[in-house]
Amino acid sequence: MLRFTLPDGTEAETPVHTLLNAGYAGRSQDDVAAHVKELAELGVPAPKVTPALYPVAPYLAMQTDSVPAQHARTSGEAEWALVVTPSDVLLTAACDHTDRALEVHGVAWSKNAGPDVLARRAWRLSDVADRLDALRLTAHVDGALIQDGTLAELLAPAYWLDELRARGLATPGTVLLSGTIPMDPAVDQFGTHWQVTLTDPATDAVIDLAYDVRLLPEPTE
Template structure:
């Protein structure tokens, strides 16, 4: 496994990823989550037994990549934030959970293993923005089309997940948690050749960007 490196206020912070977790169905309003679960069920995606969910993912799937190879045309990302626990701090950054939508109908946990969690190369200390987390915005573009636009108030808080990690003995350096995503805008096409997620602090007008291209691999020879 290769370490991830983050620019934190001009200093490089290196993290060896030991645990990678993807939150799911993690909206602040669990009534809205229940409605979303019902919508997905109509598309054939199995409903979870409880919400929110927490999916362990292979640590090597956490990466800072410019290109994501995929096996077919029905994969897509999701606008998310990520918590990164280091030796000294808890960091907050932008992330994109690239998911195989064909595989998702057979099992959400399986689909999480079929694509990477792409993280930005810049991060903020959580302590420096925690007083205004609900003001931070998350925005995603697929192929230049805006497909998601919301705030961190739409999602369960980093503190909620830190408490969960502590209860499970996972609040250790090297743990990364991906937040779960915000709703898609209506009538958008999520299947595209490029992805970009912006995490923006309106007070300081600073933005952390996570972006990459999607490269469809050749058909297998079999």
């Protein structure tokens, strides 16, 4: 069950039955190519089709302050998320925490090896629909700015809502993450504290989330 506080103080909630992660979803093909190159440096093969859409186990949609990891090569990705509730479509901040060691063997596998962390507050999509491209998305890892861009860099929510409708998935309980913006390669992504912020410059309203990465104990083998 996901629960969100809306700007008017009311709450919206929905159980999650479908969780989808968009990938290689930049509106600019230059940005998409840069992201493919960034992943290729980590050994991730180029996708056959862009944009991609990865189904993820619904229980991995979480509102949490702590993410367990099996090893030190996991990292987040700043994204926005659409959440379809019984009464509305919400927009919120999210962080797709991905297993980079597993990613070289399969992106879909890596997406299912870590949670999609969502903020605890959200906006009604209709309330910000006239200025979506101006919304700013940032990520910090261990205090260092690693991602900074606007929603204009990514395929628009309307694009993904059309995709959901075409697939019969625009129903309460569906959550879709947007795909991410480029990372600063000079910043070490393998940190222990992630923070993602979605800002509306028109109102200075902010939706944010933060979590610590917690290494699990070593397995006995």
